[in-house]
Amino acid sequence: MTDTDAQDDETSVTRVRTLADLAKIAGVSPGTVSRALAGNSLVNTKTREKIEAIAREHGFRPNQMASKLRRQKTGVIGVAIPLGHDERQRISDTFFMTLLGHLADELTEKGYDLMLRRVIPAQDEDWLDRLIGSGMVDGVIVIGQSDQFERIEDVADGYLPMVVWGNHQEGQRHCVVGTDNRLGGKLAAERLIASGAKKLAFLGDTQPIEFAARFAGAIEVAEKLGVPIRALPAHLSPERTGEEIAQHLQEIEGKVDGIFAATDTIAVACLKKLRERGTDVPRQIKVVGFDDLPISGQTVPPLTTVRQDIAAGAKGLVDLLLRRLGGDDTESLVLPPHLIGRESA
Template sequence: MADADLSPPDGPVRTITDLARLAGVSAGTVSRALAGNSLVNARTRERIQQLARAHGFQLNQMASNLRRQRTGVVGVAIPLGHDRRQQISDAFFMTLLGHLADELTEHGHDLMLRRVIPDRDEDWLARFTGSGMVDGLIVIGQSDQFARIEAAAAHYLPMVVWGNHQEGQRHCVVGTDNRLGGRLAAERLLAAGATKLAFFGDTAPIEFAARFAGASDVAAQAGVPIIACPTPLAVDRMPGEIARHLARHASRIDGIFAATDTLAVACLKQLHERGLAVPERMRLVGFDDLPVAGQTTPPLTSIRQDIAAGARGLVDLLLRRLAGENTESLVLPPELVVRATA
């Protein structure tokens, strides 16, 4: 029986049964051997693993998954609200996605990415969670789906969402304290000498709304005005909209809080074109502290979100939920990074 591997070279060994025949044992033993189960004799185990390597055997994951009722795959859903085209190419989301991939891989999970357009697809959440294809779900951004997510959270435990934390919400969320971030931004603008503020960004997503609210808190407290300038994040419409805002309001403001670094960079460009000196004539603070923030001229002052920590948090909480724990939300502290624009 030691020379089983000297048998004539037969067809490709695809299934565990093929391998069993080759090794002269039963399928069950092979399965256990490959899993490193100590129930099977160390020598047989080694011999089988050897054989598997030699024949380039790959376990069929589908079958394994079906039987074990788990897949080792975590779903990552990116709901796209109205601003369809924007979000997925947004540097922030992409960086988060990259870190998520790292973090999940590290823990032996695969990542199944799905972009969903909630308007077109009523039950995108149920479809994903109920498919049996994923063990758990990470949702990147609440978009305008807060209610739906909240509803799903009642039945489906292994789900963690990146976004903003609301008082008393049911679903587990990881995200930056956007309101605090907004305060930090406004405080910095004031400290840099601004006396009349503007907020650039769409206030529909609750993250952005919270940032604006934080800035408004500070402005109210200091008795300075702050005006909201709704600006789309879609890359093609952004510059025009900013130009329009500046044309209307530039004379009435001397400090801008941009909801996003991407927005801030676009602002910087428009300000430059209008000949408004930054930071002398106009202070500017962004949000996210993307790599690009350090590379603009002048370098951008921004509110840093620790994306890597966010990804770690998402994965950590999800794994704990997969283990049955009912985790609390995680709110990360934002951090002011002072460069040259404010």
């Protein structure tokens, strides 16, 4: 007998005791194996047939009690925050904490607990599959599409009880709740220009879908009115934001007189750096943020911003998810933005 024959013979008699054992042989995640053996349409036909064949070959039978438990209600909703575009961002970010607070209130009132996961997709490509297949949650809320749009779209094809906070695009398959970000960007640019700004900058990362839509709206208005606008990348991780903003402000001194910050968090950091430089806001530079977080009315000067109704968004996320848990294939909910005029522009 050759070494190859011996290896093949050893593989053929290997006992597969767990989903993890079977997943290792099939080259997929345990969650994919679980769904394949349950006949879930989330797994494509070719992969499911491959897994079923391997299971038959090894005489594998899934634990019936575990399967039964997975079919029972847990009373828990999984909330995932994927950070594919900025891995060092923190859940302690004011926007996340505001939205999570409202979500916790809504879910608790409906009799559900919340299980929170901060996800780094580069370290866990199957993050959404594993959460759904864990048997620990009845449904999933994803906060932010980040750079995971296609992953979310794929899962939405076969998994109904999932709702996403983010930006809605025509033709997308996953259900989303969020603000009309493009319109919000238009409102911000219009305010800056109406206040006398003649050279604009967008301060923030333009890769995340929501931020890209805000920048696109600002560009539309700026081009229509003949006002130049540039993008200045800024991350949301605390250890990088201040340094990046300080560098940008040094580079654009005298070249920009209106800043549209992608978030209030960035805008607040910008106001701080401008104050440290002795720059008068709004006389020398006007600043508009986005979110209308509680801190925006407490800055010096108070921040003009585009308000997205986070409380209404949280309620919409929970309401749509509960309808989906009941089998209703719901439409997305797009909330209107509102300009909140204060002293910074």
